[in-house]
Amino acid sequence: MGNLARLTDEALTDRLQRAAFSYLIDYANADTGLVADTSRHGSPCSIAVVGFALSSYPIAVTNGWLSRADAATRTLKVLRFFMRSTQSDATTATGYKGFYYHFLDMQTGKRVWQCELSLIDTALLIAGVLVAGCYFDGDGEREIRELANALYRRVDWRWAQNGTPRVSQGWKPECGFLHYGWEGYNEAALLYVLGLGSPTFPLTQSGYATWELTYQWENLLGRDVLYSGPLFTHLFSHAWIDFRGIRDAFMHEKASDYFENTQSAIAIHREYGGRNPYGFKAYSRDFWGVTAGDGPSNEEIRENGRDRRFFGYMARGVPYGPDDGTIAPWAMLATLPFAADAALEGTRHLLDVYPQVCYQDRFSSGFNPTLVSNAGGGWLSRGWYGLDQGLLVMMIENYRTGFIWEITRRCSYVRDGLKRAGFEGGWL
Amino acid sequence: MMQSGTSRGKPDDEKVFLRRVRPEDWTNPAPRKAYDLAIVGAGPAGLAAAKSAAQFGFSVALIERYRMGGNSLNVGSVPSKAIIRTARVCDTMRDAEDFGAPVPNGPALEFCKVMARMRQIRTRISEYYSVHELAALGVDIFFGTARFESADMLCVCDVRVRFRKALVATGARPRTPDIPGLDQTAYRTSSTIFEMAALPKRLAVIGGGPLGCELAQAFCRLGSHVTIVQNDPKFLPREERDAAEILSRSMARDGVEIRLNTTVVGARRENGAKILRTVNNAVACDIQADEILLSVGRVPNVEVLDLQAAAIEFDTDQGIKVDDFLRSTNPNVYAAGDVCLSLKFTNAAQFSARMAVQNALMQAQQRQSSSVIPWCTYCDPEIAHIGMHVWEARQQSIPIKSFTVMMHDVDRSITDGQDIGFVKIHIAEGSDRILGATIVASRASELINEMAVIMSAGIGMKALAAVAHTYPAQSEAIMLAAQAYKREFDKTGEEAAAPATSGEAVDEKSGRGWP
Numbered sequence: 001m002g003n004l005a006r007l008t009d010e011a012l013t014d015r016l017q018r019a020a021f022s023y024l025i026d027y028a029n030a031d032t033g034l035v036a037d038t039s040r041h042g043s044p045c046s047i048a049v050v051g052f053a054l055s056s057y058p059i060a061v062t063n064g065w066l067s068r069a070d071a072a073t074r075t076l077k078v079l080r081f082f083m084r085s086t087q088s089d090a091t092t093a094t095g096y097k098g099f100y101y102h103f104l105d106m107q108t109g110k111r112v113w114q115c116e117l118s119l120i121d122t123a124l125l126i127a128g129v130l131v132a133g134c135y136f137d138g139d140g141e142r143e144i145r146e147l148a149n150a151l152y153r154r155v156d157w158r159w160a161q162n163g164t165p166r167v168s169q170g171w172k173p174e175c176g177f178l179h180y181g182w183e184g185y186n187e188a189a190l191l192y193v194l195g196l197g198s199p200t201f202p203l204t205q206s207g208y209a210t211w212e213l214t215y216q217w218e219n220l221l222g223r224d225v226l227y228s229g230p231l232f233t234h235l236f237s238h239a240w241i242d243f244r245g246i247r248d249a250f251m252h253e254k255a256s257d258y259f260e261n262t263q264s265a266i267a268i269h270r271e272y273g274g275r276n277p278y279g280f281k282a283y284s285r286d287f288w289g290v291t292a293g294d295g296p297s298n299e300e301i302r303e304n305g306r307d308r309r310f311f312g313y314m315a316r317g318v319p320y321g322p323d324d325g326t327i328a329p330w331a332m333l334a335t336l337p338f339a340a341d342a343a344l345e346g347t348r349h350l351l352d353v354y355p356q357v358c359y360q361d362r363f364s365s366g367f368n369p370t371l372v373s374n375a376g377g378g379w380l381s382r383g384w385y386g387l388d389q390g391l392l393v394m395m396i397e398n399y400r401t402g403f404i405w406e407i408t409r410r411c412s413y414v415r416d417g418l419k420r421a422g423f424e425g426g427w428l
Numbered sequence: 429m430m431q432s433g434t435s436r437g438k439p440d441d442e443k444v445f446l447r448r449v450r451p452e453d454w455t456n457p458a459p460r461k462a463y464d465l466a467i468v469g470a471g472p473a474g475l476a477a478a479k480s481a482a483q484f485g486f487s488v489a490l491i492e493r494y495r496m497g498g499n500s501l502n503v504g505s506v507p508s509k510a511i512i513r514t515a516r517v518c519d520t521m522r523d524a525e526d527f528g529a530p531v532p533n534g535p536a537l538e539f540c541k542v543m544a545r546m547r548q549i550r551t552r553i554s555e556y557y558s559v560h561e562l563a564a565l566g567v568d569i570f571f572g573t574a575r576f577e578s579a580d581m582l583c584v585c586d587v588r589v590r591f592r593k594a595l596v597a598t599g600a601r602p603r604t605p606d607i608p609g610l611d612q613t614a615y616r617t618s619s620t621i622f623e624m625a626a627l628p629k630r631l632a633v634i635g636g637g638p639l640g641c642e643l644a645q646a647f648c649r650l651g652s653h654v655t656i657v658q659n660d661p662k663f664l665p666r667e668e669r670d671a672a673e674i675l676s677r678s679m680a681r682d683g684v685e686i687r688l689n690t691t692v693v694g695a696r697r698e699n700g701a702k703i704l705r706t707v708n709n710a711v712a713c714d715i716q717a718d719e720i721l722l723s724v725g726r727v728p729n730v731e732v733l734d735l736q737a738a739a740i741e742f743d744t745d746q747g748i749k750v751d752d753f754l755r756s757t758n759p760n761v762y763a764a765g766d767v768c769l770s771l772k773f774t775n776a777a778q779f780s781a782r783m784a785v786q787n788a789l790m791q792a793q794q795r796q797s798s799s800v801i802p803w804c805t806y807c808d809p810e811i812a813h814i815g816m817h818v819w820e821a822r823q824q825s826i827p828i829k830s831f832t833v834m835m836h837d838v839d840r841s842i843t844d845g846q847d848i849g850f851v852k853i854h855i856a857e858g859s860d861r862i863l864g865a866t867i868v869a870s871r872a873s874e875l876i877n878e879m880a881v882i883m884s885a886g887i888g889m890k891a892l893a894a895v896a897h898t899y900p901a902q903s904e905a906i907m908l909a910a911q912a913y914k915r916e917f918d919k920t921g922e923e924a925a926a927p928a929t930s931g932e933a934v935d936e937k938s939g940r941g942w943p
Contacts, residue, residue, distance in 0.1 A: 253827055
């Protein structure tokens, strides 16, 4: 852990936050403003990472890492790019119906890898667009507001329902809507709120109710929770929306809210880490964070009566799995707003025992100490992933100041979306 | 895996089997003037109905087109479970080293012995379904194809069988999708897969429902390279997502190649191989196989019955239309089993048949909507369910909560090395009333029966928490789930809003003296 260990909690989180933010600068394209999915050579842009970047520029301004003018310039560049990019059903367009393909060429902005027109990743991007539109409120920043407004209003959320109450997970020009819908509670809460808030092409309200029908309210490892396995699903929507004290019909019925639910989920993840039912190396109440992230992949061993199958990039979950002993080193720290003590104790333990997970003060995407590599010390994901860095920047800020939450509380689209989803009470 | 040996089962097995289920020298009896109950189909539903009605003293005619026992005995539950048992043995042998008992060269498979064992088992069980067993109960058995001639008359082999009441229990057969070229591949279905003389090196399974998953995993464990193609994004669409995903990972662990969200768009033969053309998100791919198993659901056997002659409404996809009492649109004709139920399982067929007999002949008013029938998919781990699913409760605006115990927290599961899975008990929130349960465990098919008894007896979570279980036992998971409820109840002090279950009374009557 080196000198990180000597830092106070505040200094430690400041330093890690700033390093995470620097990814969004270091791996942004100078012409388009697009940000790379990973730090690996040749990585395309992930539109979700752009959403995190747009949300993080104002954070950088408030922390003095960027001037407001610089942040506005970066923001304007990327908003202009999206506004001018090709929207069509062509296979190499940037987007269609106001949505965008998951992965784009960093330079041209064209679709790559025959990827899907992604609803959730568009939602993460648009959330960042709305933060920008709300934050840059100066006279000289009008174009940002106009572009943000226009980009949001042209998203045809209703089209994504394909004439049904369900919302598809995506669409491809080659085969139309994907079969996958949203089943069970997860990060799609943000997608539904933004989709419902649209004044132009809103999701039908029955869409949200239909999704809620798939929720599972469970008593798991001694705690009540609206279940979702991967930890990130309890965090992503919360990076933007302050769910404290506001309740939809479901949470009203359960006398809880989604913020408290994330706290329960974190407690379950810690408890699972402590129980360590499958005997993975290092798991404990201070070593947890089973979520979506990079993994060892293509490895299979049998050890002490256990199958050890390892997976690549995938959504891992607790307690039903999949779990191959891989944690996301950033995940514990990302829970700061919900469980500060657990987040800090776990992060410090991780940095103390496995300092290699934090190279240049940035956490890697995945770490598996059970699978010992040739170099020893467990398997470690190469480089960094933009999603992880962006989420950390926002969560640390929300923990410290509630800055992003304050911005989106003022966003009429977010407020309308929440109300149409049936949320009431608290700050709403 | 090694394959060796040419040993066959007892040559008499098949003869004995056929003598029981379809004797060559069988002569249909002269029909009575009229039967209290005429049953079409001698599968699980027909046989259960015939035995039930005969034991109550009613005159019964039982008409079977092919063999006694139906799919379940001949090509369904019985043979598949026999094969699955062998597959589990192979799996255990592979993992034997982990238990300190290594098998040096791994399992050596003699496929013909596997199939011979299956036939022996089928023969043994067929005794209870035999024509002689039924005839001894006074049932008149007719072999031949039946059709309705009028509202109270059936015709079989030009012989008229008049009835007071009738029960259609003709079951269902494998569905055949319209896949170009598939006909040219000599594909197999559940009806023909157990006729294979040799283990296929490569097996392609189309369909990820219960049978497709069971056999994909079993043949993989026996040594075939298995690829399973499923149209949906997950296996077992009827089951909850967590259960289906655990199964998916279990099959992947075994080595099954999994193609979810993938459609078979064509088939052909090429250089001796059978090839499936598949498409996943617009990406085409070929799967080569030596055998193809088609398992994409079942369609009811209704076509040759001339149901219109008896004013019985039906749908070629959904089967005979019945009301809650299993009565068709002809008030004297009932239906049971796969020919009318969406739940196409042997136990559901038998249960519905007995209910239909009660309703048809004994003026009972038993409703199928109030029956609680468990079912199970016999993969490893097994996936069993009873009662409501969470989404069904939520669709009906019933507040529902699940108490979950992971099998890795159950001592016996740990000692058995069978700690994958969970027990979930779904309750009506605000009460301790059990609405349903889902169990994923090595022996979920056994555990779910405890839930069936509990639900049938109306026992609630509070009472269940106080029922002593053997230790260690995998069924302890059920008790632990109830105890989790009890802890929460004690903590919150919330009295049940609708204490519909009163299991305490059961305990008081039993007078058990456990501490």
